[in-house]
Amino acid sequence: MSEGRYNIPKKYKVDKGMPLEALSQHIDNDKCKRIFETEIASVTWCYQIIDDKEQTEQLTPTMLIRQQGISVFEVSMKHKVSTELMTEMLTSLIPKRSIITYLCEGELAMAVYIPSQNGYASKMCTTDYYPFDTEKMIEIMNYEYDADKTVDQIHKRMLAMVRQQKRIIMVEKAFESLEQHSATKKSDLDYVFDEEALDKIREDADFVQEQLHVQVS
Amino acid sequence: MENKVPTAIAAAVLNSLKGGVVPRVGLEYITVGRRNEISALLQDVSIIENGGAAVRFIEGRYGSGKTFMMHALRNHVMEKNFVVTDVELSVDRRLVGNKGQGLATYRELIRNMSTSACPESGALQVILNKWISNVENEVVQKDGLTPGNEAFDIKVSQRIYDITNAMESKVNGFDFGRVLATYYKGKRTGREELQRNAFRWLCGEYRTKTEAKTDLGVNLIVTDENWYDFMKLFADFVVRAGYAGLYICMDELANIYEIPSKVGRDYNYSRLLSIYNDALQGLANNLGIIISVTKEAMEDPVKGVYSFEPLRTRIEDQRKTREGVIPLKDMAAPIIHLSPLNPGEMYVLLEKLTQLHENVYGYESKFEHDDFIYFLKTEYAKCKNANEITVREMVRNYITLLNLSQQHQNKPKEEILCAQ
Numbered sequence: 001m002s003e004g005r006y007n008i009p010k011k012y013k014v015d016k017g018m019p020l021e022a023l024s025q026h027i028d029n030d031k032c033k034r035i036f037e038t039e040i041a042s043v044t045w046c047y048q049i050i051d052d053k054e055q056t057e058q059l060t061p062t063m064l065i066r067q068q069g070i071s072v073f074e075v076s077m078k079h080k081v082s083t084e085l086m087t088e089m090l091t092s093l094i095p096k097r098s099i100i101t102y103l104c105e106g107e108l109a110m111a112v113y114i115p116s117q118n119g120y121a122s123k124m125c126t127t128d129y130y131p132f133d134t135e136k137m138i139e140i141m142n143y144e145y146d147a148d149k150t151v152d153q154i155h156k157r158m159l160a161m162v163r164q165q166k167r168i169i170m171v172e173k174a175f176e177s178l179e180q181h182s183a184t185k186k187s188d189l190d191y192v193f194d195e196e197a198l199d200k201i202r203e204d205a206d207f208v209q210e211q212l213h214v215q216v217s
Numbered sequence: 218m219e220n221k222v223p224t225a226i227a228a229a230v231l232n233s234l235k236g237g238v239v240p241r242v243g244l245e246y247i248t249v250g251r252r253n254e255i256s257a258l259l260q261d262v263s264i265i266e267n268g269g270a271a272v273r274f275i276e277g278r279y280g281s282g283k284t285f286m287m288h289a290l291r292n293h294v295m296e297k298n299f300v301v302t303d304v305e306l307s308v309d310r311r312l313v314g315n316k317g318q319g320l321a322t323y324r325e326l327i328r329n330m331s332t333s334a335c336p337e338s339g340a341l342q343v344i345l346n347k348w349i350s351n352v353e354n355e356v357v358q359k360d361g362l363t364p365g366n367e368a369f370d371i372k373v374s375q376r377i378y379d380i381t382n383a384m385e386s387k388v389n390g391f392d393f394g395r396v397l398a399t400y401y402k403g404k405r406t407g408r409e410e411l412q413r414n415a416f417r418w419l420c421g422e423y424r425t426k427t428e429a430k431t432d433l434g435v436n437l438i439v440t441d442e443n444w445y446d447f448m449k450l451f452a453d454f455v456v457r458a459g460y461a462g463l464y465i466c467m468d469e470l471a472n473i474y475e476i477p478s479k480v481g482r483d484y485n486y487s488r489l490l491s492i493y494n495d496a497l498q499g500l501a502n503n504l505g506i507i508i509s510v511t512k513e514a515m516e517d518p519v520k521g522v523y524s525f526e527p528l529r530t531r532i533e534d535q536r537k538t539r540e541g542v543i544p545l546k547d548m549a550a551p552i553i554h555l556s557p558l559n560p561g562e563m564y565v566l567l568e569k570l571t572q573l574h575e576n577v578y579g580y581e582s583k584f585e586h587d588d589f590i591y592f593l594k595t596e597y598a599k600c601k602n603a604n605e606i607t608v609r610e611m612v613r614n615y616i617t618l619l620n621l622s623q624q625h626q627n628k629p630k631e632e633i634l635c636a637q
Contacts, residue, residue, distance in 0.1 A: 191560035193590055201565045204252040211259055212245035212293045 018043040018073075023093045032089055041076040043090070047140075048072070051151045069151050070097045070158075072140060077104035083126040087111040091124070097151070099140060099158055107131050110138060112159045125159055127166040128173060138165060222246045227573040234570075235616045237609055244289040247569050250562035251286060254555065257548035258290050261505055262297065265462045270452075270501040272493050274470075274522075274532065275509045277555030280607025283509035286555070287466045290507060294464045295333050299505075300344060300455045302330045303466035311473060312445075312488040314481070319441035319488070323421045326448065326465060341419065348458035349401055352376045370405065377401045380457050384450060392437040393450045399433050421447075445492060452504035462503030474514035474521055486525035493531060493551070515552070558608055560597070564589050566608070567615055574619040583622060583630040591634055592618065 020040060027033040050069035065071070071094070075086065083102050090100060091113045100111040111126040130136060138161050146154050222230075226243035233240035234247075248255065254275075261271035275283045287303070295301045304310060304325045311318040330340045334347075353373050356362055362369040381394030396415045403412030414432040421439035423429045429438050439447050452463035473485045489508075495501040515522045523529040532551045546554065558566065567589045571582045584592075596611050621633050 193561060193564060193586075197561050198564060201250060201561050202568075205249045205565055205569070208248045208252055208255050209245045211255060212248065212289055 018045060026093055027089065032085075035081060035085070036089055039078050039081045040086075041078050043076075044074045046072045046074050049151055049154065068097075070099060070155050073098060073100045075100055075102045077102055080104050080107070080129050083109040083111055083128065084124075087113060087124055087126050091115070091122075097155055099155075099162075102129070104129060110162045110165060112155070112162045114155060114159060123159060125162045125166060127162060128169045130165075130169045130172070136165065136168070138162065222573060222576055224577055227576045231570070231573055231577060231616060234612050235620075237613055239284045239288050241288065242292065244285065244292060246573065247566065248285075248289055249566045249569065250558045251282070251555075253546060253548050254286065254553050255289070257553060258286070258507070259293075262290075262294055262299075262464075265299075265464070265503055265505040266297070268502050270496040270499070270504045270506075272496040272506045272551065273508070274515065274552045275507060275555060276512055276515050276552050277509075278512060278557075278607070280609035281555045281557060282608055283555060284468055285608075287468060287507055287509055291464065291466050294461075294505070295331060295336060298333065298459075298461045299464045300330055300332050300340065300451075300460045300462070301464045301466070302326045302338075303468065304329065305468045306470060306472040308472065308475075311476070312485045312492075313441055314485075317441055319444055320421055320439060323439055323444035323447065327420050332460065342416065344455060344458055344460070345397075345400055345416070345419075346404075348454075349373075349377070349404060351459045352380070374401070374405070383457075384453060387450055387453065388446045389437060389443060390450055390453075392435040393447065393454075395435050396433055397454065445488065445495075449495065449501045449504060453502060456503045462505065464505040465507070467506065467508040470508050470510035470522070471514035474511075474517065479520075479524075482520060483525055486522060486528055489522070490525070490528045490531070493528070512554075560593050563593055563608070563611060566612070567592065570612065570615055571619065574616070574623065578623050580623055580626070582619065583626075584619070588630060588634060595634075 020037070020043060023043075024033055024036050027036055045065060048065050048067060048069050048071055050067045073090070075090070077086070086102065087100060091098060095115050097115060098111075098113045100113070102109040102111070107129040109127050109129045111124070114123040116122040138158075140158065146157075149157070222243060226246070230240045230243040230247060258273065261273060264271055275286055277283045291301050291303060304322055306312075306322065309318055310322045310325055312322065313319040314321075327341055329338045330344065331338050332340045332343060334340075335343045353364065353369075356369060356372045356376060357364070360369075360372055362372055378398055381398045384390040384394040384397075387393075396418050400412055400415035400419075403409065403415060411433075417423060418429060418433055418435070418438070421444065423432075423438040426436055426438055429435050437443075448463070448465065455463050473482060473489075476482045476485065492506060496504065496506065510522065513521065518524055523533060534547065534550055534552065567584075571584055575582050592615060593611075596614065618633060621636075622630060625633065
């Protein structure tokens with residue numbers, strides 16, 4: 001397969017930072033606008049995966065991004081804002097087939113967006129943030145596997161993988177929360193039964209007993 | 218303090234707790250961790266003894282010890298020469314209702330009146346008779362007259378009417394006084410029917426004014442609308458009869474919260490407001506009222522007591538609203554919040570239960586420090602969080618464990634503990 005088809009050679013990599021200020025102007029919801037302006041450190045349009053490999057060789061980056069294909073973005077976040085919300089916002093601004101990687105505090109999250117086409121509703125899938133881990137890495141470009149695949153097929157593969165990843169992360173997070181909950185429960189029992197405290201309680205109980213007891217003459 | 222609990226009382230306590238109900242006697246022997254709350258309530262008792270009135274709400278979740286605390290106080294004040302009575306509010310017994318539910322509450326309160334001489338309810342007759350005999354004794358001692366003498370009867374009658382006349386100034390006091398006087402008249406003249414009619418009237422058993430007018434010559438009967446006035450009159454009367462005051466325990470205010478219609482709930486909350494205002498404004502004397510309520514039934518802004526704004530603004534702890542937390546408990550506030558017992562307090566409670574069990578069954582329990590802790594840890598682990606633990610459940614489980622241990626003394630205690 002031709003590497004050119006995937007515009008991997010550096011000359012076809014579209015890695016410019018996005019004009020966030022210009023983009024944010026198009027957000028209607030004030031709260032979303034504020035989140036967009038405050039929480040995003042940068043958005044980079046890394047790759048544009050297109051079907052026509054012959055053409056790829058001759059395209060400038062500006063021409064390339066105008067082609068139909070999968071846009072791969074990398075979004076650096078200042079804080080871990082819901083990836084679902086961020087994807088909603090970004091895809092409403094750039095309603096293109098896209099794969100988005102969010103980076104924040106040494107963790108990453110993935111999102112895939114397929115806009116509505118041929119009467120089918122749009123599809124979106126996002127994972128929660130998870131630590132960089134080779135076992136969890138998703139290869140966006142699998143040269144051997146994708147050699148004879150169309151952009152549409154590649155995108156569907158990505159959607160399936162991100163969906164699977166989402167499930168794995170969800171299970172892990174839920175289990176982690178369960179563990180934490182159990183730890184909290186255990187800490188409730190970490191009462192120190194020291195004699196001094198118990199004596200004070202006994203003393204109080206005796207006092208109450210004395211108070212409640214009425215000597216009937 | 219020496220904990221020598223009479224065996225009969227210890228057995229009654231254990232049996233009640235095992236059955237999941239609050240014992241009627243011996244509560245002082247197992248009261249743990251409520252020092253501040255009890256002190257506050259005893260302070261109220263002192264105020265009531267001195268002619269004042271007090272209303273307190275005991276708020277806590279189911280099984281947190283609300284009824285326990287009420288009964289502990291009930292027993293205490295009864296021994297302090299109070300007349301006590303209690304009612305468990307329900308669908309049929311409310312503060313006010315369109316099907317006579319308020320009157321049903323009154324009747325229950327009268328039926329459950331108890332004194333130290335008559336601790337198991339039905340004390341009204343005893344109170345009335347004590348009142349008359351006190352007056353007679355007074356005449357004997359002060360005037361030197363003896364029963365059977367005509368002058369004695371005249372003097373006693375005068376005293377009786379002095380007392381009943383003194384009550385006329387109070388709302389509905391005129392008719393109440395007249396009925397008391399009629400009761401005395403029936404007793405003095407041996408007209409049992411007259412005496413019985415007066416008693417029926419006091420119990421709220423008369424259905425129509427005409428009937429009351431015919432039998433007793435009064436134009437008033439106890440109704441849903443006026444029953445609380447009669448409780449105030451009773452508080453006044455029992456003091457004149459030689460008691461320290463009247464102490465009313467109302468359990469399960471949550472039943473008002475359960476009323477489906479807002480109008481119905483608000484009528485009841487409005488009555489509660491009158492009761493509260495009377496106590497604070499000095500319109501009631503020698504009267505104590507303690508009401509148990511769950512947190513939800515108290516604080517629910519839609520259906521709870523707090524949904525009735527005039528009441529909420531009077532009783533809500535404002536600090537809580539502003540800061541979200543209560544740093545220190547204000548025991549003078551109208552609501553006493555019962556927090557769950559902490560593991561240390563539960564530990565001491567287990568110790569006390571063990572002592573009672575040993576006392577009743579005449580053996581030495583094998584359970585000691587580590588076993589208490591093991592039991593507590595196991596019990597706490599059963600709940601999602603420590604606040605969900607209820608004393609009732611834990612105590613029941615522990616008594617079962619004690620029973621098993623006592624019944625199978627040849628088995629190692631570890632085996633019994635681990636089987637829980």
